[in-house]
Amino acid sequence: MNQEYPMKKEHTVKSFDEELQLLKSLVVDMAGRCEEQLNLAVEVIDSRDAALAKTLVSGDERINELQNEVDSLVVKILAKRQPMAFDLRMIISVLKIVAELERIADYAAGMGKLVRYLDGVSLDDPVTSLKKMARISLSMLSDLIACYQTLDSEKAVVLWNRDDEIDAAYQTFLNQLQLFMSRSPDLVEASTGTLFMGRNLERIGDHLTNIAENIFFIATGENLLKPAR
Amino acid sequence: MNNEANQPAKRSNPGGLRVDRENRETVGEPFIEDPRMTCRNVDVFYGDKHAIINVSLDIGKNEVISMIGPSGCGKSTFIRCLNRMNDTIDTCRVRGQIKLDGRDIYDESIDVVPLRAQVGMVFQKPNPFPKSIYQNVAYGPRIHGLAQSKEELDEIVETSLRKAGLWDEVKDRLDQPGTALSGGQQQRLCIARAIAVSPEIILMDEPCSALDPIATARIENLIDELRHNYTIAIVTHSMQQASRVSQRTAYFHLGDLIEIGPTEIIFTNPKHQLTEDYITGRFG
Numbered sequence: 229m230n231q232e233y234p235m236k237k238e239h240t241v242k243s244f245d246e247e248l249q250l251l252k253s254l255v256v257d258m259a260g261r262c263e264e265q266l267n268l269a270v271e272v273i274d275s276r277d278a279a280l281a282k283t284l285v286s287g288d289e290r291i292n293e294l295q296n297e298v299d300s301l302v303v304k305i306l307a308k309r310q311p312m313a314f315d316l317r318m319i320i321s322v323l324k325i326v327a328e329l330e331r332i333a334d335y336a337a338g339m340g341k342l343v344r345y346l347d348g349v350s351l352d353d354p355v356t357s358l359k360k361m362a363r364i365s366l367s368m369l370s371d372l373i374a375c376y377q378t379l380d381s382e383k384a385v386v387l388w389n390r391d392d393e394i395d396a397a398y399q400t401f402l403n404q405l406q407l408f409m410s411r412s413p414d415l416v417e418a419s420t421g422t423l424f425m426g427r428n429l430e431r432i433g434d435h436l437t438n439i440a441e442n443i444f445f446i447a448t449g450e451n452l453l454k455p456a457r
Numbered sequence: 458m459n460n461e462a463n464q465p466a467k468r469s470n471p472g473g474l475r476v477d478r479e480n481r482e483t484v485g486e487p488f489i490e491d492p493r494m495t496c497r498n499v500d501v502f503y504g505d506k507h508a509i510i511n512v513s514l515d516i517g518k519n520e521v522i523s524m525i526g527p528s529g530c531g532k533s534t535f536i537r538c539l540n541r542m543n544d545t546i547d548t549c550r551v552r553g554q555i556k557l558d559g560r561d562i563y564d565e566s567i568d569v570v571p572l573r574a575q576v577g578m579v580f581q582k583p584n585p586f587p588k589s590i591y592q593n594v595a596y597g598p599r600i601h602g603l604a605q606s607k608e609e610l611d612e613i614v615e616t617s618l619r620k621a622g623l624w625d626e627v628k629d630r631l632d633q634p635g636t637a638l639s640g641g642q643q644q645r646l647c648i649a650r651a652i653a654v655s656p657e658i659i660l661m662d663e664p665c666s667a668l669d670p671i672a673t674a675r676i677e678n679l680i681d682e683l684r685h686n687y688t689i690a691i692v693t694h695s696m697q698q699a700s701r702v703s704q705r706t707a708y709f710h711l712g713d714l715i716e717i718g719p720t721e722i723i724f725t726n727p728k729h730q731l732t733e734d735y736i737t738g739r740f741g
Binding site: 449 | 724
């Protein structure tokens with residue numbers, strides 16, 4: 229049985245399987261690093277540690293490199309193999325997934341740059357909500373990595389719906405921050421810095437949702453579209 | 458927030474959609490509105506060998522339909538039934554019904570000579586007659602009595618060579634042997650020869666397998682142009698070719714028609730596991 233993806237027989241051309249295996253490992257590596265970055269972001273929000281924040285910012289570089297490696301490999305595979313059906317959907321979707329991961333990593337690194345605005349300021353409630361959003365994102369990303377490897381379309385739908393949890397936490401965060409701002413009008417820098425961090429996490433939620441859509445597409449060949457509300 | 462709004466607009470269970478390898482019933486829609494040819498419950502035997510098993514399929518007007526599948530799957534055998542080319546094989550027996558514009562082509566009253574003009578064929582290896590370029594194209598119209606004068610015949614030859622995209626390359630050497638042309642030109646000459654007898658359908662059995670990529674591209678471009686006036690059924694081993702030239706694709710496996718559907722669906726999201734395995738190179 230092919231280890232590349234579940235329920236898929238091996239290709240007659242073995243080197244094609246090897247390329248797909250490499251592609252998969254690059255994606256999993258990149259997603260794992262994004263997971264570490266989000267984990268670090270939670271720690272940075274908690275500790276406000278400048279050195280840790282610097283590590284968070286610099287961690288983005290390897291993720292960008294990995295995206296480039298995936299892009300190059302995809303171009304090579306498309307040119308060499310002219311993939312069809314599942315392989316085509318998978319390869320095209322991987323290209324989109326790594327673009328989503330790159331954005332997630334950018335937003336995580338952005339939080340490392342913003343955390344200095346929180347120095348010496350007590351923003352208890354909004355920061356609690358920020359951490360909640362970050363933890364939901366982390367949990368979604370971990371589950372998405374597993375889902376990408378099993379290509380479970382049902383699970384992808386469940387994860388896709390979890391963005392609502394982030395959106396709800398973001399709304400609470402905004403309310404709390406507005407209350408803080410009205411009470412502390414002199415702390416403009418801390419408030420805007422916190423606002424941007426919340427915005428970053430909300431955007432991360434959207435990118436995670438896009439990854440779930442791509443996994444669903446690989447598995448089923450159909451688009452997962454949110455109905456108009 | 459209501460739960461309904463949180464459900465995807467369109468969702469499916471791939472496990473439920475996929476058809477496993479053991480199921481040999483045709484997946485997809487073999488029938489179309491206003492078909493040119495209708496094939497119903499077609500079986501073909503070579504002696505004891507059951508080469509085509511209960512295949513039903515419509516072929517539409519002005520469409521290119523491609524037949525794909527591994528060697529020995531029956532795709533060539535199937536298109537050869539469409540102009541009774543299998544009649545030339547002693548051991549071959551065809552059962553079922555094949556109609557062209559509502560007429561059963563296997564009816565006793567049918568004369569296969571005009572039938573094969575109506576349903577022309579282009580083969581894998583270009584096979585021009587050992588005659589001049591002009592005579593290759595003029596032969597069919599002459600024996601079928603399609604031209605009343607030399608001028609009319611000249612016109613048919615020119616029109617056919619133009620339609621086959623060959624006129625500009627050969628107009629100054631029509632008296633030279635067809636066999637002296639390049640492989641790609643010979644194949645286009647064979648297409649011109651088929652066109653010259655005013656066919657309704659052109660069957661192509663791996664028409665590009667002996668050609669280089671440039672000659673192949675010219676034939677594919679020609680197929681695209683011919684589609685406006687003719688129906689084309691093409692057998693090809695090149696999935697890229699099938700995906701480029703055809704509007705519908707049929708996948709055959711060990712004599713069964715496994716899946717038939719719009720080409721873009723077959724090559725991006727086939728429903729039968731056998732189709733998926735074959736087109737992604739997981740066959741065997």
